[in-house]
Amino acid sequence: MNPAHANERWHPSRTPLDAGYALExxxxxxxxxxxxxxxxRQDPGRHLFQAFALAVQMTGTVTYYLPGLVQMxxxxxxxxxxxxxxxxxxxxxxxxxxxxxxxxxxxxxDVKKRRSPPEELQNMQQFKRK
Numbered sequence: 001m002n003p004a005h006a007n008e009r010w011h012p013s014r015t016p017l018d019a020g021y022a023l024e025x026x027x028x029x030x031x032x033x034x035x036x037x038x039x040x041r042q043d044p045g046r047h048l049f050q051a052f053a054l055a056v057q058m059t060g061t062v063t064y065y066l067p068g069l070v071q072m073x074x075x076x077x078x079x080x081x082x083x084x085x086x087x088x089x090x091x092x093x094x095x096x097x098x099x100x101x102x103x104x105x106x107x108x109x110d111v112k113k114r115r116s117p118p119e120e121l122q123n124m125q126q127f128k129r130k
Contacts, residue, residue: 003075020064028056047100054093061089 004014031053038046065086073079 003073016063016067020060023056023060023063028053028060031056051097051100054096057089058093061086 004011004017007014010018031049035046035049035053038049043049065083068079069083
């Protein structure tokens with residue numbers, strides 16, 4: 001919450017806020033609805049789509065909170081609570097994307113044995129000696 005909320009919609013001082021609200025309404029809500037359908041159908045492409053939807057969510061969160069953080073706006077304790085609650089919209093996507101990466105890495109580890117960098121370097125040196 002910041003002083004720009006007191007102005008009417010699309011006032012120059014609150015344009016970034018309103019753009020964020022438009023992003024939520026016009027992009028994020030349809031993405032979430034589509035994601036719900038993909039999950040209900042167990043669509044194999046849902047993981048890729050989920051990564052995209054999470055990236056859009058994180059972008060919206062950054063554009064919403066960053067101006068107030070950069071300008072060091074603090075109006076009352078509610079501002080801190082708003083940012084604390086809003087941090088969930090950064091933490092959850094990061095944890096989910098991390099989990100998705102781990103799942104992909106584990107599934108590919110069954111097909112091909114992973115080598116550590118020193119092991120790979122050792123193999124390269126042996127190749128050069130031949």
